Amino acid sequence: MIVLDDIWSTKVWDEIRMYFPDNSNGSRIVITTRVSDVAFYVAGSKSLHHVRLLNKSVSRDLLCRIVFGEEDCPDELQEVAAKIGSDCSGLPIAIHVIGGLLSKVERSRDIWENVSTDVKTSIVESDEQGFSNILSLSYNHLSFHLKPCFLYMGAFPEDYIIKGSRLKSLLIAEGFVKSNRDKSLEEVGEDYLKALVDRNLISVRRKNTNGKPTSYSIHDLLRDLCLSKANEEKLLILKDSMRRVSVQTCYEIEDECASLELMLFARSFICTGEEIISPVYSILRLVRALDVMGMVFEAFPGEILQLVNLHYLAFSCTSGVPIGISRLWNLQTLICGQPITLNLPSEIWEISELKTSQVAHSNRSWGRIQDKIYS
Structure with missing residues (x-):
C-alpha cells in the first residue's frame, strides 16, 4: 500500500498516476486531500471517505x-x-x-x-509550531479571489451562523465577487462559497429541502486564522485605518477605536450585537455596506437615510422599511429581517440600482424582489 498525503490539485495526481500501473494484484493507493474536488476526481464517490468533525x-x-x-x-x-x-x-x-x-x-x-x-x-x-503552519497551508493554496472571501468570515463572532444570501450580498457589496460573462454576481458568489466549503474552510450549517446550502459558519480555530491573516492583509478593523469595522457592542467600538472620527473612512460596518450607540451612523459617511441585523429598531434611525453611498443595507425594524428609503439611491441590496404587516413604500421602486430586496412578512417567510433591472 502506498499513501500520498495532502494532495492539493488534480494536476499533481495526473502527473504521478502513470507510475502506478494497475496490475490487478491487490495493491492499494491511499491519498489524503483537503479539497473535495480532488478527492472525487481521484477516487470517485464509491472509494471516498470524508473525515467528519469528531463528536x-x-x-x-x-x-x-x-x-x-x-x-x-x-x-x-x-x-x-x-x-x-x-x-x-x-x-x-x-x-x-x-x-x-x-x-x-x-x-x-x-x-x-x-x-x-x-x-x-x-x-x-x-x-x-506546525499547527498554525498546517492551517495556513489551506489559506495559502486559495486563489487570489477566494482569499478575501475567506478572511471576511473573521468579521463574525465565534459559532456565528450566517444566511448564505446575506453573506453573498455582503461579499458582492465589498467588491470581492468578480463579474463573469456567463453568470450573475449572485451565481459567482455562490460558486465562491462552494469552493470554500469544498476546501473545508467553511461549513454548511443548514440546507433547504433540495439540499442547497442556506447558511454557513466557520470553525473557531479557522476563524482565528482568519483574524491573523486579515490583520496581515489589513482587511478588517485597524486602529489607524477603519475601512472595515466589525463589532458586537458599542463598548467594543470604544475599545477598538482610538477615536470615532477614524470611522469616517469606514467602507463597511457590521454589528452582530443587539445595541449600538446612535451617533455611529452619522459618522459612517462613506460606508457602502451596513449590516445591523442583530438589533431590532422600533423606529428606523433617520441618520441611516443620510448614508447615500450605501450599496448594501441589512436591518430589523418593527415598523418595516421606512419612508424616505429612496434617498439611498445607490442601494443595490436591501434586507429587512423583522416580520411586518405593512406594505412596502412605493418609493422603493424609485431606487434604480436596487437588484435584491428581502423583506420578512408576518403572513409568509420571505418576500423577494430579485434582479430588478431598469433600462
Whole structure:
C-alpha cells in the first residue's frame, strides 16, 4: 500500500498516476486531500471517505489515547479531559496538538484545569509550531479571489451562523465577487462559497429541502486564522485605518477605536450585537455596506437615510422599511429581517440600482424582489 498525503490539485495526481500501473494484484493507493474536488476526481464517490468533525465522546477518547497511550485516563482527569476535548470543536489536529502539550506536563487536575480555561490559546502558543503552519497551508493554496472571501468570515463572532444570501450580498457589496460573462454576481458568489466549503474552510450549517446550502459558519480555530491573516492583509478593523469595522457592542467600538472620527473612512460596518450607540451612523459617511441585523429598531434611525453611498443595507425594524428609503439611491441590496404587516413604500421602486430586496412578512417567510433591472 502506498499513501500520498495532502494532495492539493488534480494536476499533481495526473502527473504521478502513470507510475502506478494497475496490475490487478491487490495493491492499494491511499491519498489524503483537503479539497473535495480532488478527492472525487481521484477516487470517485464509491472509494471516498470524508473525515467528519469528531463528536465529544470520540474527541475525549482520542485525547486520552494521545496522552496516556494504552493506559486508562485517571478518574480525576476524566471530566476535565472531556471539556478539553470538547473545546477542540471536533478538529483532530487540534486534539493532537493539545494532547501533545498535556503529555509533557504533570498529570494533575489543577494543571489540566488551567489548560482547559483557554484551550485555543494553549494550542496556538504550544511548542507544536506546525499547527498554525498546517492551517495556513489551506489559506495559502486559495486563489487570489477566494482569499478575501475567506478572511471576511473573521468579521463574525465565534459559532456565528450566517444566511448564505446575506453573506453573498455582503461579499458582492465589498467588491470581492468578480463579474463573469456567463453568470450573475449572485451565481459567482455562490460558486465562491462552494469552493470554500469544498476546501473545508467553511461549513454548511443548514440546507433547504433540495439540499442547497442556506447558511454557513466557520470553525473557531479557522476563524482565528482568519483574524491573523486579515490583520496581515489589513482587511478588517485597524486602529489607524477603519475601512472595515466589525463589532458586537458599542463598548467594543470604544475599545477598538482610538477615536470615532477614524470611522469616517469606514467602507463597511457590521454589528452582530443587539445595541449600538446612535451617533455611529452619522459618522459612517462613506460606508457602502451596513449590516445591523442583530438589533431590532422600533423606529428606523433617520441618520441611516443620510448614508447615500450605501450599496448594501441589512436591518430589523418593527415598523418595516421606512419612508424616505429612496434617498439611498445607490442601494443595490436591501434586507429587512423583522416580520411586518405593512406594505412596502412605493418609493422603493424609485431606487434604480436596487437588484435584491428581502423583506420578512408576518403572513409568509420571505418576500423577494430579485434582479430588478431598469433600462
